[in-house]
Amino acid sequence: MAITVPETIRRTATAGERQLFNTLKEYLPDDYIVYYEPEINGKRPDFVIIGPDLGLIVLEVKDYVKSSLFQINQDTWTLYTTSGEQTTVKNPLLQAREYMFHISDRLKKDANLVNHEGKYKFKLKFPCGYGAVFTRMYQKDFIEYQLYNVVEPGMSLTRDEIDPSHELFDEEVLIEKILNMFTVPYRLREPLTYEDINAIRYHLFPEVRISAEFKEPIPHQDHLLLSLHDIKTMDLHQENLAKQLGDKNRLIRGVAGSGKTLILASRAKLLAKEHPDWKILILCYNISLAQNIRHIINNMFEEQRDLFDFDFEIEEGPEKEIKHNIEVFNFHAWIKNKLKIGEHHIPSIIKLLDEGNAILPQYDAVMIDEGQDFEKEWFQLVSRLLNPETQSLLLVEDRAQDIYKRKRSYVQDTGLDFRGRSKILTINYRNTAQIVKFAWDFYQKHSELKNKIVERGFEGEIIAPQSTKRKGPEPAIIKRNSFKQEMMEVVKIMKRLHTDNKVPYDEMIILYRVKRSKNADYIATIKWALAQADIPYYWITESAVAKRNYKKDDGNVKVSTIDSSKGLDFQAVFIVNVDNMPFALEEDPEREASLLYIAMTRAQNYLSLSYSGESEFTTYLDEVREKRSRVIRLREMHR
Template identity: 25%
Template sequence: MMDDRVISPPLAQLAKLRQPLTAGERAVLQLFRQHLPKDWEIYLQPHLNGLRPDFVLLNPNGGIAVFEVKDWDLKAMRYFTKKGRYGHELWAERNGEEFCIQNQNPVTKVNLYKKEIFDLYCPRLKANTGWAAITAGVIFPFADVDAVKSLLSPFLKTQDGEKFAQYQPVSGIVEVTAGKILDVFPEANRTNSKIMSKGYADDLRGWLLEPDLSSTQRTPLVLDRNQLSLAESRTESGYRRIKGPAGSGKSLVLAARAARLANEGKSVLVATFNITLWHYLRDLIVRGLDAPEKLKNVRFTHFHLWCKHVCYDAGWDKGYERLWHSNDPREVLNTTLPLLADEAVTLPNIERYDAIFVDEGQDYLPLWWSVLRKACNPGGEMLLVADATQDVYGTASSWTDEAMKGAGFGGRWAQLATSYRLPPEALGLARNFAEAFLPKDAIDLPEAEQGSLDLYPCRLRWVQCSPDTAGAVCSNEILSLMRQTGKRGLANADITMLTGDMQSGMNVVNRLDEYDINVVNTFGDDHRRRKMGFYMGDTRIKATTLHSFKGWESRLLVIYVPDAAHAQSLALVYAGLTRLKRSQEGSWLTVVCSAPELHEFGRSFPDYADGASATVV
């Protein structure tokens, strides 16, 4: 039978799947091939950044569906539920022995897949209404559907006939063998969705499919001798810590080492603090791979998302959800959740990795690192890269010498010193700022590359203004930068606005909207989802917080500084100043500042203006 549709991986490669298809999965695949309208794409066991649903269906005009398939024969063994540590749990009995199988609960799994597709991997789906674009179904090909629904009823959010029940279908042996596609997948015939779009489908496809990049479409990673030595070696213990200033190549070394291990078939967990950094690191790692499909060996996460997955994999999803009820969110994030994950990660079914790499390690607490260590295979590698100068959360001071020894480190830090990001003139100003405003025992100053002074011109501008005019000044400075685009390899999409808080950023975005200038931003109540949709390849002007842009770089920057009264806010300003990317065709940095503490420093910029002279473009 010929399939006039997208099936990934291709049918000829199904025998090479990491986990062979079960008899039930083969039956479901046959059902989908024969009865799904051809516009539905079928993805089997897609590597969804570490999640492994059995099936994902995608139709740019119809929606998204994720299915979990269970081959359980409910008559061959007794399956039941009972109250456990965190509420109802799935259990089974064999030969008189009862055992918990909550970590295999298909409803819990498929609901997690749906939530993370919505939150992280298809972030442009609109809040509230976007949920209706995603079906989360459970299929038991060898069991009666009524028996399945009875067993799973404590976990189902809807029952037959209730509103939205079609988005959580449950089906069994009759529905599969008789080809009743609308019972298995009620949304199968949808051909026109007001919620779904081709762009949203592209967002998800980027995670479902391994990137298909040829050598002409990507530039291999280029490392200096010191960076290359670190990327191609490991310490005797497997533990390594690297420090260096902004632009010195810490993330580059991490990416190159991750790519090398992935090429060898080893599993790598890359853990960041900010979600926005995933896109940047993913692009770097792809450039170091022998073949694009090797990316399946790398999983991207941030610490708290990893904790969530560990708790779910342990079957403790209710325990995870309970943490957030009437508890201080900061205490949950810093201590309570890590301690729950610390307990869960010791269970035998929790996934472990050959290497765990942490970027922006100064933002991590030693406890977090300690919990992550337990997910590393014996003899594996642990890498921590950090820059204490960018201590925007006040966590770097917790990494005492004693804490470092307890974290498995010995000897000195590996050091990177030369900055390959900043134009030399901007580098000098960043050094001056760090020496004037940051703790002397924490700063790690970038050094200029020899012979680069005349190669990378840049325009450095500082505008001092009042808080009530800052929004207008920022928007006008962005409009001014738009005059630089269309030449020297620059486009409007290269313009990035960074700010210390979301409210001031949203003010600027709203002002630009009055000029019909569309901005991709990470502001608003759904900022977590927006961060997953924020990547430098987007064709719009960018706007985000200084926190979220750590690790990134741009040739056209506008930075708004509303506050400079505290150590963390000063570290944020430094982080922003070091985001400028050098180019032989020029770079532009404009700082709009309403913090009086930095007024005199602003006067050291080659182009200085007060608000009155900068409010008209």
């Protein structure tokens, strides 16, 4: 079964489009992607198919009946309309061909997607083809009316070739025809890689772009070929969700690392594009997360520019703000700067709004990240400032990361019913399988909510994560005699990751629970160890100003409390001083389990937990270390 984008076809699609959509989805291979009516740089072909062993095919769909045909030739077709009048249109095959060239002309400007030697130098390294589908005409009609004189048999499909219920339908014939819809048919010697297909999606669909590294462009004739590396895009599941969330109020519940923030940001960008006159608001709890979302949104709009218009002679300067109609705030900054109120004013403001005695900004769409952290009254305030005509409220949450234990009913808090309007994301894309299992095993062991863990549900349950197939090293557990020794080991690992594994320093973060105790100044020791190792760092949680000025890609190792790391991710995460957890002054031990789970799931590839004292959590880590040692001893005994 092929992957379709969107997952389901729109209600207003014609019966023929619906038939073809379902047939392609059912009968094409699992690794094929079928796009229905994608917008590609101002053009909207009916179907675009991408397959590793296929290349790219554009299909134009027509619901013509034989009685509507008046006069046809290679270029134009004259048809009778339903009112009996005549109209002239382009030959459907010619239209599909033009769409195909429109697409291939864009793709062949990317050095990654063209041949660099041989007969086809600087031509696409995969074939692009096209065809026309006639959903209400049969092969016998084409023969009777001699339509194959103007539409090549190999470049067209008729009803009996796409309708599985028809006696002449043959799955193998369908796939064979699609595989050969090229002017000069040929098969790929080497299938397209995951990176190739990602690059194609990156160029054709700007809305899925996350980032890419630009290298020196390659000269070719009178223009330059783009040279992009480390291309990152939304995966197909995330793309589908962002594009097909639907209107009005929606709820996304997902595990850590499932791309919730990315989907939220992409949804905001899509709405901004569709409704440039709308006021769109994104809210979250943490200052550093708000700054990170601003950066994601800014990058998304920057990435959506036409890549082929870039001036490579201009040197990179500081990040500039891209103009758009999306505001991003942490909640307290929003009420202070936009509403000019404090949190204690919220109940009275809600009362005044209900009585019609207050005027505050109204938003056409509101999106709330980490919704589990919001108070009941915050939701009540936000919902009253939402345009009642749009009711476009998107809530994103993961209750395993609920460190503030807010009690709520979204129906009561917002006045909106989310039943039947929610999506659940169970796949963790951020972390390796080893990190996901390690973090989830810990959470299940120490969370009082473990009996509420379910695979599916609406409100009140914790979602169990499923990992992607990405593998990595087991999380490191480091035990030392003092915090100073602990930090010396941490900076040694940082140096090794940076030198041997090429992990940038700004892709590393040190997370701590408390900055000092009566016997130790942990922050001072962290700063000392980093300085001794000559590792540049930025202390995110030094102050509110530092949080607001946070920028990930500044070349510095980050240092932060666990609380402020929510929503962030790094290639390497070092959780230090774990013996201070559960924190003695924290009244709610459940919060501590959630905090450490949050900290662990910030790590994409490398996770380290270190301690030099004893606590409930370090006792658990000691047990894990001992189990690992036993496994190693058993393996050595059986060699």
